[in-house]
Amino acid sequence: METAEIRRRWLSFFERKGHSVVPSAPLIYDDPNLLFVNAGMVPFKPYFLGQQTPPWDRATSVQKCVRTGDIEEVGKTSRHGTFFQMNGNFSFGDYFKKEAIELAWELLTTSQDEGGYGLDPDRIWATVYEDDDEAAQLWEKYTGVPPERIVRRGKADNYWHMGVAGPGGPCSEIFYDRGPEYGRDGGPEVDEDRFMEIWNLVFMQYDLSEVRTKVDFDVSGPLPKQNIDTGMGLERIASILQGVDNMYEIDEVYPVLERAAELTGKKYGANSAHDAEHSHPDDVRLRVVADHVRSSLMLIGDGVTPGNEGRGYVLRRMLRRAVRSMRLLGFDEPSLPLLLPVSMERMSQSYPELRTGFDRISQIAYAEEEAFRRTLASGTTILDNAVTRTKQSGGTTLAGDQAFALHDTYGFPIDLTLEMAAEQGLEVDREGFTRLMQEQRDRAKADAKAKKGGHANTEVWKDLRALGATDWQAYSELTTESKVVGLVVDGQRVEELEPGQRGQVVLDRTPFYAESGGQIADEGIITGDGVHLKVVDVQRPVKGLVVHTVEAVTGPVRTGLEVSAEVDPEWRISACQAHSGTHVVHAALRQVLGPSALQSGSYNKPGYLRLDFAWNQALSQATRSEIEEVANLAVRQDLPVSAQYMTLPQARDFGALALFGETYDEQVRVIEIGGPWSRELCGGTHVGHSSQIGALTVTGESSVGSGVRRLEAFVGMDALRYLATERALVAELTDIVKVQPGELKERVSQLVTRLRDAEREIERMHREQVQAQTGKLVEYARDVDGVRVLTHDAGDGASADDLRTMALDLRGRLGDANPSVVALTAVGNGRPVVVVATNGPARDRGIKAGALVRSAAQALGGGGGGKDDLAQGGGTDPSQTGAALGAVDAAVRAATAG
Known part of the structure; x- marks a missing residue:
């Protein structure tokens, strides 16, 4: 059974059981704790945490996930991979343990002819939490699994929580016996290679007040509603249903591995033991290629571009590991153009957007490979010099800091350093290199922990959100009469804010735009009886709650005070011009360069915009001028700007473009400028007609990463001021060189030529x-x-x-x-x-x-x-x-x- 069919059956089964089918969220998710979605339940966290009311009682999804914590282990074992898909079914106060167990059993054991997976019931084992008598009894009573195949385990294996205070509860894992050829008998306690975990049912029933470790936490009491969160690894069940050893050999992964083996002349599995843990190095490298090519395809598809930090660095690392592995396998030519299309053909069966967006995806990936090939060339020179210096000093070992600099600064892989140093008779100080790498990892973990700690304390915002959602009027109003419902200073709720203090104010109603979608927050004031607050930032720490960061000029301000919230009208007008201008420039880009020039990020503030887009070469001055002209023609045509709401599937059918990296609700807002000419999903503020954007002038174009370019522009009065400054500069230069403006270019060119000639003559005389x-x-x-x-x-x-x-x-x-x-x-x-x-x-x-x-x-x-x-x-x-x-x-x- 193909993986795409396994996925389809999952969704179909749970839809028949009354679950709403929820599309996979993008891998880039709006959660400061995560680089990528790393579990199937991540998009549902706000519902489990009580931050939002779920729109369904029960739901199902197949969620795209990426985990990169063990990236060095990829390929070495059959268990480690970066990209995977998680089948999930969820209940929000609807059904609980009994129904979750029954549904899982029915889907697993129903014959394939009847729409199930057709697993042998006699080979299914279940584990339950050691104190969960109820779950053990339900397994025995409603599935017929005998007591000897129901194993009790401790908190480390069978208790789930998020790692912070919040919901948690016992879980029940489902294992499948793959047979004696995979290991010893005796169940998952004896051998988890033979007995493979395929499904985890989490019974979310308790509120945890404090979580210290995986197994050390405090339970404050039962949750108001009992929830179900389950996850089945799609790749794992695919390996079972397709009768292969591991995830690298399923139909969505193996074709890339097979093509890589063909290109390198290697025979996969020829020199390896049956167990992937004892694989030949060539097999490990082939698996790295297969995994990283697929993961990179999915990441670029969801809007990630290679870079030197964060998500971009993870993608860059995976692409380079894949290219490096092909080199170590003996293939020195560009490999991604031969491998990425193979992965796209397989994955597009489940994600058709990969096919339609492949021009953009491949452009970014191929540019990164070419950049890395240049890095390898320059890194080789740097390594050769380091080797020469080491030999001249009589040394036999390349210093660890030199190997680390090659790896960290130049992107030169350590195993390539080892290989090339050995060819010249040198060892590498692996201990020193490893120490420096560990120090770098420790710094990264400390940063992540600090970020998580700062974000984890959401209780203050959850409490304020529980008082009601903010009545957000940013699309229609610049001023609202409001009431202060909460004050926060240094993460703690307070009763009043004194003059000179900086803190956060929550109002019951606000006209202020909260930063999102590349548009910065509004500025303005909040005033009341004896109170004047300057608004310097506006954010949404939890969905539905708008929080104003303010500086108290006069006061104090107290909870319950009636106030007037006023957006600076000039700020808002300029912000609308910039955001609508971003849409216009994006449409102009696509008209001039073609549909593959898709926006991959944006930032706009009053009078200024920048737009990142997929493109692998610099734009000529003529092309920049053409884009600017198309954009200004759209402004002059006074195109209507409209907003309408629809479901996300309707918006996609409507042809609306989604900004990569943004997370959208099922109901979305579509902004049109001139009808289909510019049609994008957007939550920002906009002008009413394109002419209100005013002048638009492109001021710069540059590279921000492999396959990604950036355009910058001024709009409105800022554009006029920019042009006025340039005009004044031209006037000064024409006065200095005594020519008319039309003659300035030729005159400057003559002066530059004369200066160069003079410099050459001076050099000759010297x-x-x-x-x-x-x-x-x-x-x-x-x-x-x-x-x-x-x-x-x-x-x-x-x-x-x-x-x-x-x-x-x-x-x-x-x-x-x-x-x-x-x-x-x-x-x-x-x-x-x-x-x-x-x-x-x-x-x-x-x-x-x-x-x-x-x-x-x-x-x-x-x-x-x-x-x-x-x-x-x-x-x-x-x-x-x-x-x-x-x-x-x-x-x-x-x-x-x-």
Whole structure:
């Protein structure tokens, strides 16, 4: 049974059982604790936490998930993968343990001809929490599973909570016996490879007041409503129903692995034990490729782009691990164009949007591979230099910090460093590298923990939300008469806010726009009897609750006070112009560049917008001008701007574009500008007609990552001010060079050409002076213990290149009849430089340029190095050039005396 069919049967079964089918949320989810959705219940957290009222009593979904905590283990075992899909069925105060167990049993054991999965009932085991007698009895009574196949386990295995205070409860896991060829008999307590966990039923029935660890927590009492949260790993059940060993061999993953094996000439499984834990390195690499290609496809599909931090870094790491693994398998050509389409063909059966968006997805992925191939080329050069320095110093081990710098700064993989260092006869200080990596991980964990701790204390917002949702009037009003329902300072509720204090105010009604969708929050004031508050930020810490961060100018303000909330009208008008301008620029981009130029992020504030979009090359000036012209034509046409509400599926059918990374409710708001010309899902504020945007001028275009470009623009009065500034600049330049504006470009071009010609002539004359000076300097060479030493301070102006040229010329003029040393100093741009050259006879006597230049550079307050015949150094103190040359003399005497 194909994975897509397993997925379809799941949704169909629970829909027949009265569950609402909820589409998978994007992998990027609005939760500061998570980089990605990592469990099937994540989109339902607000309902389980009581922050929102669920729109259904029972629901089902197949949720896309990514977990990256064990990314280094991917491929090494059959259990570790990054992307996976979680089948789930959920009850919000509707059914509980009995029905959850019955539903699971029915779907698992019903024959495939009748729409079930057709598993053998005699091979199904269940575990329950050690004190949950009720669950054990229900399993035995309603499924017929005998007591010997119902195993009781402790909190570590069979108790669920979120890791913070909130709902929790015992759970019951379902295991399937894959047969004696997979391990020992005796149930999941004996062997969880043979007895594979396929489904977990969480009985959410208690309110936990404090959670210290997985097994150490306090239960304050029962929840008002008992909930069900279940999760079945789609890949795990697919491996069972398809009769394969592990998730890497199912129909959605194996075709990529098979294609990678074909390209590299490897035979998967040929040299491995049956157990994936004892796999041949080639098999591990093939599994890494298969997993990471699929995960990258899904992440880019949901709007993630490669970057150097956060989600972008995770994606970049997976793409590069896949490319690196292909290289280690012996394939040096670009591999993603040969692998990504294979994954798309399989995954688009369940996610058809991958096919329609593949131009954008592939453009981003292929650009990242090309960038990494360049990194490999440059990293190889850096590694070669590090190896050379290590060998010159007599070492046999490449330092851990050098390996870490290659990995962390240049993206050069450690196993590639190990391989290439070994080829040149060096080991790598793995212990030092591992220590630095662990320090980096510890810092990241500390940051994540700090973020989680800050976010986890949501009790104050939950309590305020329980008083009622904020009546949000931002789309229709700039002023509302409101009442203060809550005050918060430093995360704690207070009764009043004093003048000079900064805190958060919750009103029963507000006209303020809360930051979201790339649009920053409104500014304005809240006033009342003796109270004046400046609003500096507006957020939604929990859904339905709008929170104003304020600075109290006068007061105090107390809970219950009647106030007037007033948005700065100029701020709002400019913000509307910028947000509508973002939509117009996006539509213009797609008209000029084509439909694959999809927005991947945006930011707008009064008078300014920026828009990130999928594209893998810089835009020419002509293209930028065309986009700007199309956008301004749309402004001039006074296109109507309208908003309408519909379900998310209706919006997709309607052709509305969704912003990547945004999370949408089932009911969404669609903004149209000129009908189908611009049709996007959006919760921002907008103008009524496009002409109200005013002038729009594109000010910049740049790269923000592989396959992603950024456009910046001013709108409205800010655009006019920008153009006025440019006009004034042009006027000043025309006055300076005495030409008309139309002649300015040609005149500046002429001046630049003349300047370059003059610089070349000055350089030529300087070179001639150096050469003339060189001929006279030879006669100043003096004998130092049988070595001819020539030292000279070239003064200000000579560059390091000039000094090297002079040193080599002088060394040649001195010849090889006697040992000779040339040492030159100069000061360029306020910093001293020293160059030392030695001939063959001098080096035979142990006089080496590198050692001499280090002595000289030390006198200059710096350092240096190089080869035995030519070396260069520098420092910070230009007054010590004489001392530096004296240090060379002293070093020569010391070398000859030794």
